[in-house]
Amino acid sequence: MKKPEREPLKKPEKKVDQISKLPTPKRDTELRQVWRHLKRNRLAMLGMGILLIFLVCAIFAPFLTPYDPIRADFGNTLQDPSSEHRLGTDWLGRDVLARIIFGSRISLAIGLISVSIGLLIGVPIGALSGYYGGKFDLIVQRLIDILIAFPGILLAIVIVTVLGVGVENVMIAVGIASIPIYTRLVRGSVLSVKEQGFVAAAKSLGIGDGRIILRHIMPNCLGPILVQSTFQVATAILWAAGLGFLGLGAQPPDPEWGAMLSRGREYIRTAHFLTTYPGSAILLMVLGFNLLGDGLRDALDPRSRRYR
Amino acid sequence: MYGYVIRRLLLAIPVLIGVSILVFAIIRFIPGDPARAIAGVHASPQYVEQVRREMLLDEGLHVQYFVYMSNLVQGDLGRSALTRRPVTVELMERFPNTLILSAAAMVIAITFGMSAGIVSATKRYSLFDNFSMLAALVGVAAPVFWLGIMFQLLFSVRLGWLPSGGIGTWQHVVLPALTLGLATTALIARITRSSMLDVLRQDYITTARSKGLVERVVIYKHSLKNALIPVVTVMGLQFGTLLGGAVLTETVFSWPGIGRLMVDSILNRDYPVVQGAVLLLAVFFVLINLVVDVIYAYLDPRISYGTKEVD
Numbered sequence: 099m100k101k102p103e104r105e106p107l108k109k110p111e112k113k114v115d116q117i118s119k120l121p122t123p124k125r126d127t128e129l130r131q132v133w134r135h136l137k138r139n140r141l142a143m144l145g146m147g148i149l150l151i152f153l154v155c156a157i158f159a160p161f162l163t164p165y166d167p168i169r170a171d172f173g174n175t176l177q178d179p180s181s182e183h184r185l186g187t188d189w190l191g192r193d194v195l196a197r198i199i200f201g202s203r204i205s206l207a208i209g210l211i212s213v214s215i216g217l218l219i220g221v222p223i224g225a226l227s228g229y230y231g232g233k234f235d236l237i238v239q240r241l242i243d244i245l246i247a248f249p250g251i252l253l254a255i256v257i258v259t260v261l262g263v264g265v266e267n268v269m270i271a272v273g274i275a276s277i278p279i280y281t282r283l284v285r286g287s288v289l290s291v292k293e294q295g296f297v298a299a300a301k302s303l304g305i306g307d308g309r310i311i312l313r314h315i316m317p318n319c320l321g322p323i324l325v326q327s328t329f330q331v332a333t334a335i336l337w338a339a340g341l342g343f344l345g346l347g348a349q350p351p352d353p354e355w356g357a358m359l360s361r362g363r364e365y366i367r368t369a370h371f372l373t374t375y376p377g378s379a380i381l382l383m384v385l386g387f388n389l390l391g392d393g394l395r396d397a398l399d400p401r402s403r404r405y406r
Numbered sequence: 407m408y409g410y411v412i413r414r415l416l417l418a419i420p421v422l423i424g425v426s427i428l429v430f431a432i433i434r435f436i437p438g439d440p441a442r443a444i445a446g447v448h449a450s451p452q453y454v455e456q457v458r459r460e461m462l463l464d465e466g467l468h469v470q471y472f473v474y475m476s477n478l479v480q481g482d483l484g485r486s487a488l489t490r491r492p493v494t495v496e497l498m499e500r501f502p503n504t505l506i507l508s509a510a511a512m513v514i515a516i517t518f519g520m521s522a523g524i525v526s527a528t529k530r531y532s533l534f535d536n537f538s539m540l541a542a543l544v545g546v547a548a549p550v551f552w553l554g555i556m557f558q559l560l561f562s563v564r565l566g567w568l569p570s571g572g573i574g575t576w577q578h579v580v581l582p583a584l585t586l587g588l589a590t591t592a593l594i595a596r597i598t599r600s601s602m603l604d605v606l607r608q609d610y611i612t613t614a615r616s617k618g619l620v621e622r623v624v625i626y627k628h629s630l631k632n633a634l635i636p637v638v639t640v641m642g643l644q645f646g647t648l649l650g651g652a653v654l655t656e657t658v659f660s661w662p663g664i665g666r667l668m669v670d671s672i673l674n675r676d677y678p679v680v681q682g683a684v685l686l687l688a689v690f691f692v693l694i695n696l697v698v699d700v701i702y703a704y705l706d707p708r709i710s711y712g713t714k715e716v717d
Contacts, residue, residue, distance in 0.1 A: 141543075240420055240421070240424070241424070243420075243421045243424070244421055244424030244425055244428060247421055247422075247424070247425050247688045247691060247692050248425075248428075248684070248687075248688050248691070249645075249646030249647060249648075249649045249650040249687065249688075249691055250646065250647065250650050251650035251651075251653065251654075252649065252650050252653065252684065252687055252688070255653065255668070255669075255672070256428075256432060256684055259432065259436075259672050259677075259680060260432055260435045260436055262437075332547070336549055339549050339551075340549065340550070340551060340653075340654050343549075343551045343654065343657075344653070344654070344657060344669050344672075345669075345673060346669075346672065356549070356551075359549075359551065359552060359555065360551075363555055363658075366555065366558065366559055366563060367563055370559055373552070373555050373556075373559075374556070374559075376552075377548075377549060377552030377555070377556070380549045380552065381544070381547050381548045381549065381552070382547075384547040384548075384549075385543065385544065385547035388543065388546060388547055389543070
């Protein structure tokens, strides 16, 4: 008779233990929720892993390879991949793997800096255009229409034509070419957020426009901006590699992947690794950013989770 | 509907004027003497002076723009600094080739992308769905010029099935069109899939199915047209990507189109041709977007042709 009485006493103790293990609601911030969703998304984690590898390559490049990515070694030209040169050597005897490792610095820098340029100019213009509306919005939108009339990379090509070739100018060109994307995106987000009750409440409290935009509207637009920026880094890397391939971007002897491919093409019949590997590096880095972008979009927008 | 088309056409005019101003500005922004930039690096001093007089380059910018525009409406885009031939002639010789390439790429993208998207949506989580969506992810990420080189390596160098470059027969179109169309195929497949999934979840599809309609009819007659709306929008935007990609693809395959002409002209500092090529591609893109907007309005009955929606 005593046994059944003791058993029900134990069960609630276990429940209490389980509940105490759960995170308290206070600590479960929005950032944590996003991270939790992101962690569950295997493809997004794969993307993050790929990007982490490239980031390590970019930061620790000199420690990861004993070879110089620029200095020629004429005794070792066009060597097939071997244990000494894992991905072979190019027409000047330079180690292809070393050049790809050092090249990740250039591609990441172009991607991140050009996106920063686009963000720094595009976001404020989009926010002001959406918030104030009226003639300012009309003029900005017509100017953006004109920029959008040039297909992406074409606008970057036009700007490089004017500024001159080189990595720095590619960053500026790709950055400017991405301004319309941010302006449109932020304007749209601001238009929907500014109609919400808390903005009207802030206005009725007499808070200034600048403070309303910065403190109350922009935090609500950060999600789409973050997602778009992740995709935009991928696009910027592709455009920059394209410009490098056309001879309008990084100049020799810089180990930029697009430029490496362009020159390596001449040896396609005898040394295909000169084009295969730099191209694979571009593909992997772009894939990494795209997978992370997909994951972030799903994590930030519960509705899109259905499509996975 | 006609009113909508006319209004949409009128809205394109300021954009086209803006494009012309930007293209006009290219030469004026390049450091150095604009007359030298137009005449070419190797032009004689006499020719440079002649260009300066003809284009009133010593006058104010507004006068120069007026001259530029009045020449433009007469179809005069100046002369190539390299060949001295009229830019319009150079462009018209090359433009059909770019059109053929872009159209072939778009046909490939629509055919394969939409088919893959529809099958993926109807057979969700199947082996085909997983494989095609993985292929689409890679297809979007691959640089178009690298894809072209890889196709050349496989189909021309190794297998010897198709020519690696040039123009002439239908075989010459296959590899460049495949290269150019792959990223768009991938994107269209992804959009079609998610759009179809969205439509298949709607109540009227459940009703159609509960009426006992065959699945084929449900998919092709009831779902597809509605699912196509976002796909058409993407197609319009993708045409721009195709034109941009054409610059790279034409360079890889030595395809004599506008893109390659433009790149060659930039490298040779033949700025009048650069201006003409940029202008032509931008105007063409604006017109394509116009057509897409009209198709969009036709497909989506929710779009009213009133002024509000146009703005």
